[in-house]
Each structure stands twice: as structure tokens, then as C-alpha cells.
Amino acid sequence: MVKETLDAPYSHYLLDAELSQKVDHRTTEEMDIDGFTLMEIAGSSAAKKILQHNKQLQHNVFLCGKGNNAGDALVVARYLLQHDARVTLVFISGTDDLSKDTQKNLKLLRAFDKKDRITIYEKWSGFSAPNNYNFIIDGMLGTGLTSDLRGDYAKAVGWANQQQHPVLAMDIPTGLHPDSGEKMGKAIEAVRTFSFGGRKQGFYLNDGPAVTGTIDYCDLPFPNAYKEDCKTFALDTDWVSLPSYTPGKHKYDSGVLHIVAGSEGLTGAAIMAARSAWAEGLGAIIIICPRGLLSVFEHNLPSVIKKPVGKKEDYYFKESHAEQVQDILQEKESSMLLGPGLGRNTDTISFVEQLLTTTTTDTIIDADGLWCLSQLEEWPKTDQANWILTPHPGELQKLIKDEIGEGHQRLNTVRKLCQENNTTILSKGMPGIIGTPSRKCYLTNYNTNYFARAGSGDVLAGKVSAFSALGLAADESCAAALLNGQQKLSSLQKDTNKIPEPTDFI
Ligand SMILES: NC(=O)C1=CN([C@@H]2O[C@H](COP(=O)(O)OP(=O)(O)OC[C@H]3O[C@@H](n4cnc5c(N)ncnc54)[C@H](O)[C@@H]3O)[C@@H](O)[C@H]2O)[C@@H](O)CC1
Ligand SMILES: Nc1ncnc2c1ncn2[C@@H]1O[C@H](COP(=O)(O)OP(=O)(O)O)[C@@H](O)[C@H]1O
Numbered sequence: 001m002v003k004e005t006l007d008a009p010y011s012h013y014l015l016d017a018e019l020s021q022k023v024d025h026r027t028t029e030e031m032d033i034d035g036f037t038l039m040e041i042a043g044s045s046a047a048k049k050i051l052q053h054n055k056q057l058q059h060n061v062f063l064c065g066k067g068n069n070a071g072d073a074l075v076v077a078r079y080l081l082q083h084d085a086r087v088t089l090v091f092i093s094g095t096d097d098l099s100k101d102t103q104k105n106l107k108l109l110r111a112f113d114k115k116d117r118i119t120i121y122e123k124w125s126g127f128s129a130p131n132n133y134n135f136i137i138d139g140m141l142g143t144g145l146t147s148d149l150r151g152d153y154a155k156a157v158g159w160a161n162q163q164q165h166p167v168l169a170m171d172i173p174t175g176l177h178p179d180s181g182e183k184m185g186k187a188i189e190a191v192r193t194f195s196f197g198g199r200k201q202g203f204y205l206n207d208g209p210a211v212t213g214t215i216d217y218c219d220l221p222f223p224n225a226y227k228e229d230c231k232t233f234a235l236d237t238d239w240v241s242l243p244s245y246t247p248g249k250h251k252y253d254s255g256v257l258h259i260v261a262g263s264e265g266l267t268g269a270a271i272m273a274a275r276s277a278w279a280e281g282l283g284a285i286i287i288i289c290p291r292g293l294l295s296v297f298e299h300n301l302p303s304v305i306k307k308p309v310g311k312k313e314d315y316y317f318k319e320s321h322a323e324q325v326q327d328i329l330q331e332k333e334s335s336m337l338l339g340p341g342l343g344r345n346t347d348t349i350s351f352v353e354q355l356l357t358t359t360t361t362d363t364i365i366d367a368d369g370l371w372c373l374s375q376l377e378e379w380p381k382t383d384q385a386n387w388i389l390t391p392h393p394g395e396l397q398k399l400i401k402d403e404i405g406e407g408h409q410r411l412n413t414v415r416k417l418c419q420e421n422n423t424t425i426l427s428k429g430m431p432g433i434i435g436t437p438s439r440k441c442y443l444t445n446y447n448t449n450y451f452a453r454a455g456s457g458d459v460l461a462g463k464v465s466a467f468s469a470l471g472l473a474a475d476e477s478c479a480a481a482l483l484n485g486q487q488k489l490s491s492l493q494k495d496t497n498k499i500p501e502p503t504d505f506i
């Protein structure tokens with residue numbers, strides 16, 4: 001069994017529509033906390049947060065559907081009304097067919113209004129926006145979305161997205177699919193989303209990051225146990241602890257990494273990866289390379305130990321080198337990074353197959369190592385070796401020998417592949433996805449496109465390998481490596497306008 005150590009707090013569990021509804025249903029049925037109470041808690045906590053940031057609210061426009069999402073918006077409206085703000089409500093499907101709790105909240109809102117501060121539109125046509133207002137509150141659709149937006153819903157979303165006024169979404173931007181993060185025809189572009197009782201998976205996938213804005217998690221009294229079926233989590237520096245440097249007694253007891261890499265003209269990747277790993281304070285890095293490339297590594301990596309294999313005239317790995325490499329690996333307890341710049345010679349594919357068939361060392365496979373793996377009928381993994389694969393979308397596609405879509409489809413592919421092969425996968429892209437053998441997946445929540453420059457994959461592979469060599473479990477090594485980059489990116493963005501370069505992430 002591959003040891004997994006990541007343990008996300010419940011606030012970072014990502015719910016899909018089914019789990020959201022199940023948790024809600026169980027809470028009302030088994031805990032006897034009724035839907036009206038949940039709505040009050042959801043709406044009041046959103047209202048409190050809105051009021052905290054905006055003392056001078058004069059007038060707000062509430063776009064409401066007919067389900068419970070509209071009820072949340074009406075609770076917010078009541079609290080803002082109590083703070084003397086005017087309220088304009090637009091019911092896209094009228095008010096005849098509102099859900100029970102939403103109907104009750106409309107009645108309550110009217111009863112609270114002693115100064116005629118509410119204007120109500122019973123349909124979209126005829127709505128005319130007030131002259132001055134602060135926010136548009138989106139309470140049209142939440143997790144009950146079942147089809148593409150059409151008619152007046154689509155019109156209202158189109159209107160809201162064209163306004164200068166910021167849109168605050170209740171639970172999820174209307175039109176965003178809670179599971180896939182795809183726009184169902186159209187979606188509200190929110191600056192802020194108040195997420196009730198659980199962040200939604202769709203915030204992190206496909207169009208999600210572009211339309212969700214800042215996510216504001218609002219707790220609801222859902223028993224944590226009801227969320228246990230969740231298998232998808234948001235990665236965040238607020239709960240993943242990044243390893244800090246502690247010096248060892250001896251170079252060989254403070255993390256040893258073997259890097260099996262290089263072929264003629266392709267030595268740069270291994271150099272980047274080695275520098276990246278070295279920066280994390282490893283005791284020793286040992287590059288194993290074809291002997292013909294020794295001088296390149298001697299020249300570029302003075303702190304790294306080199307162990308060349310084969311003959312002077314070997315410029316790429318051959319099957320016959322596998323045994324020698326295996327012997328070197330067995331000298332020290334270590335992790336191995338296999339792949340940077342290996343090239344794609346047929347003989348190198350056989351070398352990779354032979355080496356993986358025999359090794360029990362924890363192995364990170366990147367770049368050409370993944371390409372070689374994709375050429376094999378079966379993955380030659382020994383039971384003892386933990387693998388971490390770090391494919392970009394193209395490499396992932398090669399590995400599964402099939403098309404992968406972005407976002408949600410990639411998430412499902414990674415989950416399945418990890419379980420079937422008892423492997424950890426760091427799938428690069430937007431979002432970055434870590435998949436584990438137990439089917440758990442972790443999604444990044446920052447703009448990974450800043451890393452889309454040649455070389456940052458090598459830096460990332462170096463970090464994953466370094467943390468593995470330092471003794472972190474596979475899932476934690478991947479998380480620490482991704483977030484290490486995120487932290488460097490945010491301090492760079494704070495300090496300068498410099499366009500980030502892969503070397504900045506070392
Ligand atoms: N899950 C929970 O425990 C809680 C949920 N609350 C809120 O309730 C929401 C879910 O409420 P509902 O299940 O009533 O669902 P919604 O409020 O999302 O709306 C469902 C209604 O919209 C209609 N609809 C679906 N797709 C449509 C489309 N494309 N165009 C037009 N109409 C469409 C449905 O026929 C149904 O009548 C959550 O997102 C959240 O905002 C909160 O009140 C607090 C507690
Ligand atoms: N710290 C990071 N956080 C999130 N994603 C990252 C990070 N570092 C690298 N990446 C991902 O790795 C990709 C680059 O890897 P890759 O395409 O293999 O590049 P190369 O092999 O040229 O170095 C980026 O587009 C990004 O998706």
C-alpha cells in the first residue's frame with residue numbers, strides 16, 4: 001500500500017451537486033435542522049461578510065430564481081434592508097412557484113420593510129435597473145441547475161456580466177456546473193462567491209476559476225461525517241505544511257536523490273531539475289548519465305556527484321546499462337528521478353523497461369521517462385516501488401493512449417489511472433491535479449498558467465523528487481512541490497512586475 005499523508009480540513013472538501021444535495025438532505029432528515037434554518041444561516045453569514053467590507057450600502061439588485069438559491073439571496077436582502085439599504089428584487093420566473101422556504105423568506109422580507117424600500121419585478125422583461133446601486137446579488141440558480149441557461153435566465157446573466165457593478169454569487173455563479181466547472185451556455189462572472197456548507201468542485205475546473213472570483217466559505221451545520229464520501233479537495237497553503245530545512249549529520253542521511261537523465265543535446269532538463277532539488281537542502285544528488293555526457297554535467301553541476309555508466313562513446317542510455325544503474329541505486333537509500341532529457345531511442349525505451357522491472361526505489365517519472373513508459377504494453381512496476389508520474393496533458397494522453405479533455409474529464413482520468421496502477425500522479429495543467437491510489441484528488445487553486453514556460457516542469461520534477469528524497473509521502477511531495485512554486489510566484493508578484501521565469505521557481 002502506498003502511504004498517503006495529506007489530510008484536508010473539511011472546509012477544503014470539494015462537493016459535487018450530488019454530494020451537496022445528499023449532505024443537505026441528511027442534515028434536514030437525520031439532524032432535524034430544517035431547510036429554513038440552513039437558509040437563514042447561509043444568507044446571514046453572507047450578509048455579515050458583505051456588511052463587514054462595505055459600510056455604505058445604499059441599494060442592491062437581487063436577481064432571483066425560484067429555488068432555494070433565491071431564498072439565500074432574500075435572507076441577504078433582509079439583512080441589508082435592516083442596515084437601511086434599498087433593495088430591488090427581480091424574479092426571473094415570477095413569484096408564484098417559489099420553493100417553500102424561499103416563499104417564506106419573501107413574506108418575511110416584506111414584513112420587515114416598513115419604509116417602502118423594496119422594489120419587486122415579477123419578471124425579467126420590464127426590469128429597469130435603479131440609477132445608483134452597489135452590487136448585483138446573484139440568487140438565480142445554485143446546485144439545482146439541470147440544463148443550459150436559456151430565455152430570461154440567459155438574458156439576465158448577459159445583462160449582469162455587462163454591468164460595471166460587481167456581482168456577488170450565492171453558493172455558485174448561476175450557470176456554472178457544480179461538478180464540471182463548465183458554463184452551461186452562459187454563467188455569471190462573479191467577483192465573489194459565498195459558498196455554503198462546502199466549496200464546489202466546479203470552482204476549480206474548466207471555466208470555474210474565471211467566473212467564481214474570490215471564494216468565501218460559509219460554514220453550515222452539516223455533520224462532517226456526511227462529507228466522508230468526498231474524494232476531491234482544494235490544495236492550499238493554509239493546510240498543507242511545507243517542509244522546512246533541517247541539516248543532517250552526514251550527506252547521506254539528509255536525503256539522497258538519484259537523477260537518471262540525459263542524452264546528447266538534452267542535458268538542460270536534468271541540470272534544471274538537479275538545481276531545483278538541490279535548493280531544498282538535500283544531502284546528496286547523484287546524477288547517473290551515459291558516460292559520453294559526463295563533461296557537460298561536470299561543467300554545470302559542481303555540487304552534484306556524477307556516476308557515469310557505459311562507455312565514453314555512449315550518449316544515450318541503452319538496455320545494457322540498466323544493471324549498472326541498478327547497482328548504483330542499491331548503494332544508498334534514495335529516491336530516483338527518471339526521465340529528464342532521456343531522449344526517445346528504441347534502446348532507451350528498453351533501458352527504462354529493464355530498470356523499472358527491477359527497481360524497488362521510489363521513482364518519480366517525468367518527461368521522456370513518461371514517453372518511454374507510454375511505449376510499453378504494460379507498466380513494469382514492482383510492488384515495492386512507489387511511483388509518482390508528472391505528465392503534462394499531452395503526456396497523459398500518450399499514457400492512456402486516448403483523448404483526454406480538460407478539467408473534469410482529466411480529473412476523472414487521473415483518478416482512475418492512479419487507482420488501477422497503484423500510482424500517484426501529478427497531472428500538470430490548469431488546475432494542477434494530484435491523484436492518489438486511494439482515488440483521492442487534490443486541485444490547485446491558483447493560476448498555474450504562470451508556470452507554462454519551458455523549464456518549469458523540470459523545476460517541478462526536481463522539487464517533487466527532493467521532497468520524496470527527504471522522506472515525504474508521494475502525495476505530500478507533490479503538494480509541497482506545487483505550493484512551493486505558488487509561494488515563490490506570489491512573493492515575486494508582490495515585489496516586482498517581472499515576468500516569472502522557470503529559474504525564479506528554483
Ligand atoms: N444545500 C444546502 O444544504 C443548502 C442549500 N441552499 C441553497 O439552495 C441551493 C439549491 O437549491 P435548489 O435545490 O432549490 O436549487 P436552485 O435554487 O439552484 O434552483 C432549482 C430550480 O431551478 C430550476 N432550474 C434548473 N436548471 C434551470 C435552468 N437552466 N434554467 C431555469 N431554471 C432552472 C429547477 O427546475 C428548480 O426549480 C443551493 O445552491 C444553495 O444556494 C441554502 O439555502 C442553504 C442550505
Ligand atoms: N508550482 C507549480 N504549480 C502548478 N503548476 C506547475 C508548477 N510548476 C510547474 N507547473 C506545471 O508544469 C507545466 C510545465 O511543465 P512542462 O510542460 O512539462 O514543462 P517543461 O518540461 O518544459 O519544463 C506548467 O504549464 C504548469 O502546468
Ligand SMILES: [K+]
Pocket residue numbers: 069138139140141142169170171172173174
Ligand atoms: K447563484
